[in-house]
Amino acid sequence: MILDGKKGLFDLVLVKSLSRFGRNTVETLAQIREWKQMDIGVYAEMENIDTRKVNDSALSIFLAMAQEESCSKSENIKFGIRARMRSGKAILNHTQFLGYTKGSDGVLVVVPEEAEIVRKIFDLYLQGYGVRKIKRHLEKHGIKTATGKDIWSTSTIDRMLSNEKYIGNVLMQKIYTPDFLTGKQEKNDGTFSMFFVENAHEAIVDKEIFEKVQERKKAHSKNLKFLS
Numbered sequence: 001m002i003l004d005g006k007k008g009l010f011d012l013v014l015v016k017s018l019s020r021f022g023r024n025t026v027e028t029l030a031q032i033r034e035w036k037q038m039d040i041g042v043y044a045e046m047e048n049i050d051t052r053k054v055n056d057s058a059l060s061i062f063l064a065m066a067q068e069e070s071c072s073k074s075e076n077i078k079f080g081i082r083a084r085m086r087s088g089k090a091i092l093n094h095t096q097f098l099g100y101t102k103g104s105d106g107v108l109v110v111v112p113e114e115a116e117i118v119r120k121i122f123d124l125y126l127q128g129y130g131v132r133k134i135k136r137h138l139e140k141h142g143i144k145t146a147t148g149k150d151i152w153s154t155s156t157i158d159r160m161l162s163n164e165k166y167i168g169n170v171l172m173q174k175i176y177t178p179d180f181l182t183g184k185q186e187k188n189d190g191t192f193s194m195f196f197v198e199n200a201h202e203a204i205v206d207k208e209i210f211e212k213v214q215e216r217k218k219a220h221s222k223n224l225k226f227l228s
Contacts, residue, residue, distance in 0.1 A: 002031065005040055017046040029060060098146040099166065099204050108165070108201040115204045117143055121160060122205050125213055130220075131157045161217065167210045168203035171196050 004010060013035075018028070032042055032051045041052035099118040100108040117138075124134050131154040138152050145152055164171055172195040 005035055005038065008038070011040050013040070013042045015042060015044050018042075018044045018049070029056070097165075098160065100201070110202050110204060114146070118160065118166060118204050121157060122166075122209055122213055125161055125216065126209065131161075161213050164210075165201075166203065166205040167207045168201055169196065169198050170200045 001013070005013075033056065035041070036052060039052070041050050043050045099111060099114045101111050103109040120143075121134055121138075124137060125131075129137065134157050135152045135154050139150065142150070144150060145156070160166070
């Protein structure tokens with residue numbers, strides 16, 4: 001949109017609220033100023049503001065209020081999610097998650113053909129295949145990723161081999177978003193409590209196989225440290 005604006009392809013942007021146009025006050029104000037010089041405006045319906053008709057001081061106040069509102073909404077959402085976690089309700093994202101889809105009740109449901117791929121990956125690892133060799137095997141046999149791609153990522157395979165969801169359990173809040181402005185996620189190393197739900201959904205991998213894989217991964221990690 002910014003590039004289209006520079007090309008003069010529009011002269012007005014309609015948004016529900018200024019908070020929907022941009023989260024960061026400084027960056028949003030800079031963009032609006034640039035467009036203002038090109039006689040391009042932003043009309044925010046909730047605030048009833050046309051940026052071409054207000055000065056920078058007033059606009060800064062409106063944007064600061066919009067940013068605070070976004071921050072408050074973000075914190076309220078996080079509070080609600082953590083409350084659900086504490087109550088034992090599993091909160092799951094099934095997109096890009098090989099082996100499962102989500103049922104109408106929100107519980108993960110096994111996708112049989114994808115589940116076979118998951119089991120194959122675990123079996124190959126216990127046969128002595130490393131993640132790179134598993135990657136080559138999957139690509140050679142035309143097995144696609146969760147998103148339908150032909151090329152597999154070794155990091156994806158490695159994460160799958162440690163994903164407790166494949167034995168029906170859920171560990172929630174393994175990652176968190178410290179700053180709603182950036183949206184960047186970080187690994188939870190104790191900043192927040194994590195919540196474990198056992199038997200949350202149908203398992204794909206036998207628990208004994210899963211534990212053997214974890215033991216092999218730990219042994220492999222120790223060997224790598226020893227060699228380094």
